[in-house]
Amino acid sequence: MCSCFFWKGNDTAAHGVRVSWDRICTLKPEEGLGLKKLETWNKACILMLMKNILAGDGSLWVAWVKEYILKGVDFWEAESKPYHSWILKKLFKMRYDVAPLFFTYLSALSTVKVQKIWDDIRVRNDKIDWHKLIWFLLHIPKHAIISWMCILDRLPTTDRLLQMGIEEYFISPAMAMTNDDAKETDEFQKGVKHLLENGVRKLHDKYILPISDRPNVDKEQPITAESRLKLPIIDFAELQGPNRSQVLNSLSFACEEYGKLLTIVEMHVVNHGIPIEVTRSMVDVSARFFGQPYEERSKYMSSDMASPVRYGTSWNQNKDVVFYWRDFLKLVCHPLSDSDVLPHWPSSPMDFRERAATYAKETKYLFLRIMEAILETLGLWGATLDDKTPENGDILNQLDDGSQLMVVNCFPPCPEPNLTLGMPPHPDYGFLTLLPQDDVHGLQIQYKGQWITVEPTDNSFVVNIGDHLEIFSNGRYKSVLHRVFVNLAKPRLSVASLHSLPFDCMVRPSPNLIDDANPRRYKHTDFATFLEYISTCEPKGKSFLKSRKLT
Numbered sequence: 162m163c164s165c166f167f168w169k170g171n172d173t174a175a176h177g178v179r180v181s182w183d184r185i186c187t188l189k190p191e192e193g194l195g196l197k198k199l200e201t202w203n204k205a206c207i208l209m210l211m212k213n214i215l216a217g218d219g220s221l222w223v224a225w226v227k228e229y230i231l232k233g234v235d236f237w238e239a240e241s242k243p244y245h246s247w248i249l250k251k252l253f254k255m256r257y258d259v260a261p262l263f264f265t266y267l268s269a270l271s272t273v274k275v276q277k278i279w280d281d282i283r284v285r286n287d288k289i290d291w292h293k294l295i296w297f298l299l300h301i302p303k304h305a306i307i308s309w310m311c312i313l314d315r316l317p318t319t320d321r322l323l324q325m326g327i328e329e330y331f332i333s334p335a336m337a338m339t340n341d342d343a344k345e346t347d348e349f350q351k352g353v354k355h356l357l358e359n360g361v362r363k364l365h366d367k368y369i370l371p372i373s374d375r376p377n378v379d380k381e382q383p384i385t386a387e388s389r390l391k392l393p394i395i396d397f398a399e400l401q402g403p404n405r406s407q408v409l410n411s412l413s414f415a416c417e418e419y420g421k422l423l424t425i426v427e428m429h430v431v432n433h434g435i436p437i438e439v440t441r442s443m444v445d446v447s448a449r450f451f452g453q454p455y456e457e458r459s460k461y462m463s464s465d466m467a468s469p470v471r472y473g474t475s476w477n478q479n480k481d482v483v484f485y486w487r488d489f490l491k492l493v494c495h496p497l498s499d500s501d502v503l504p505h506w507p508s509s510p511m512d513f514r515e516r517a518a519t520y521a522k523e524t525k526y527l528f529l530r531i532m533e534a535i536l537e538t539l540g541l542w543g544a545t546l547d548d549k550t551p552e553n554g555d556i557l558n559q560l561d562d563g564s565q566l567m568v569v570n571c572f573p574p575c576p577e578p579n580l581t582l583g584m585p586p587h588p589d590y591g592f593l594t595l596l597p598q599d600d601v602h603g604l605q606i607q608y609k610g611q612w613i614t615v616e617p618t619d620n621s622f623v624v625n626i627g628d629h630l631e632i633f634s635n636g637r638y639k640s641v642l643h644r645v646f647v648n649l650a651k652p653r654l655s656v657a658s659l660h661s662l663p664f665d666c667m668v669r670p671s672p673n674l675i676d677d678a679n680p681r682r683y684k685h686t687d688f689a690t691f692l693e694y695i696s697t698c699e700p701k702g703k704s705f706l707k708s709r710k711l712t
């Protein structure tokens with residue numbers, strides 16, 4: 162098919178898009194042109210190979226993989242090696258992303274067909290019924306395609322007629338209908354809260370994820386006492402007391418073994434912890450911020466990633482094809498002074514700046530204390546350190562003067578929570594993220610290919626290890642992949658505090674953690690590299706970190 166029919170110019174480059182490739186690759190009963198997207202088909206074929214390996218059937222190749230690659234190791238546990246072939250690397254890379262899909266096939270693993278896998282992972286649109294008027298038996302292709310583009314409002318005719326001064330009431334109802342659709346697209350940019358405030362009660366296709374990416378919250382195991390016990394609990398008060406060395410051992414175990422999550426309880430310890438009222442007051446003022454009319458909230462909308470304040474929706478609303486059910490307010494918190502970021506922060510509610518600034522200071526303090534302990538577990542800080550090189554001491558000073566970004570996430574109730582997510586699987590970019598927990602479930606972390614729901618514990622912080630700590634520790638501590646699901650009835654609000662080195666500083670593996678036995682595993686990186694990455698590629702899982710890995 163000649164691309165210049167849908168896009169401007171010749172048939173080698175596509176610009177001036179009239180119909181997106183995604184739309185073309187959607188089934189006809191779902192408003193598309195019925196082509197199969199090769200990328201999705203290819204993914205389905207790779208999943209099929211994975212299924213064959215799991216089911217232990219298929220070709221000689223499957224037997225060869227079992228015998229010579231897996232060598233008795235469980236498929237979910239086996240490591241990808243640099244010398245593996247492209248297809249094997251791809252298989253290993255995709256396995257955790259698709260694990261939930263396989264759990265749904267468990268009973269019919271050996272019989273499932275590639276067509277079924279493709280159908281499960283492809284992006285879906287709502288069904289329409291007008292396609293039968295266009296794609297009937299013996300239709301004339303040229304007429305069908307023009308009618309199809311007209312219904313989608315992708316023919317430039319309306320604009321041209323308007324330019325010629327021909328008024329809107331001459332425009333056909335089909336065109337008028339699709340103009341409304343275009344308006345709807347703008348509405349998505351205004352966020353999910355705005356949709357609900359305007360009476361939307363059904364989940365639009367814009368938010369419907371392919372089956373493999375959906376949360377399947379109902380199908381997952383409820384959190385049992387055992388699975389909760391597996392999450393390490395670090396008592397911050399103990400960390401500051403005579404039992405510090407024992408707590409450090411658990412901390413090191415927590416970071417290394419779980420590579421992801423430590424739940425810190427008893428935070429209201431005098432002189433050390435964050436008073437519970439400070440957290441509550443931050444959550445309360447954030448809820449009041451989101452409770453204001455759209456006009457007030459949207460004053461802070463900006464597409465500038467470096468802006469000291471940014472209101473927005475979804476994950477990356479300028480790039481997301483499918484939107485996530487979240488609105489957010491991001492606040493740069495460093496340097497926290499009247500002449501720097503504070504004047505940019507929301508002025509309404511009136512007590513917003515004051516409460517947010519207090520919370521930012523408290524979390525920064527806590528972050529630094531936890532980092533001290535983590536550096537101690539790495540042998541880079543504290544009494545056990547013989548060689549206090551400037552390199553070791555510097556990191557804490559740099560973190561003290563480092564970046565802090567506060568992300569206030571608002572997840573309103575969602576009409577169909579099983580079809581969408583509040584946030585996609587992602588690691589955080591910094592060293593640590595501090596997340597106070599309220600009583601609404603939503604946060605899930607990936608552990609051994611399974612999504613585990615974090616049990617909200619009152620007056621506790623979940624601390625996530627981010628990509629920068631993984632790089633700094635040269636891979637000893639791994640960043641955690643996490644996501645957020647939403648629910649039907651309860652609104653959820655979270656305040657994540659992300660900490661790292663100053664935005665213009667390079668993060669590199671600590672030279673003290675590199676030797677012959679532990680060669681350097683990561684390239685250095687800075688915030689600008691990260692921003693450039695997310696504005697050019699769609700980050701999937703830990704793909705940014707993988708792009709910084711030395712093989």
Ligand SMILES: O=C(O)CCC(=O)C(=O)O
Binds near residue numbers: 643
């Ligand atoms: O809402 C949560 O619990 C997690 C938020 C989060 O992951 C983030 O803001 O990066």
Ligand SMILES: [Fe+2]
Binds near residue numbers: 588
């Ligand atoms: Fe996060």
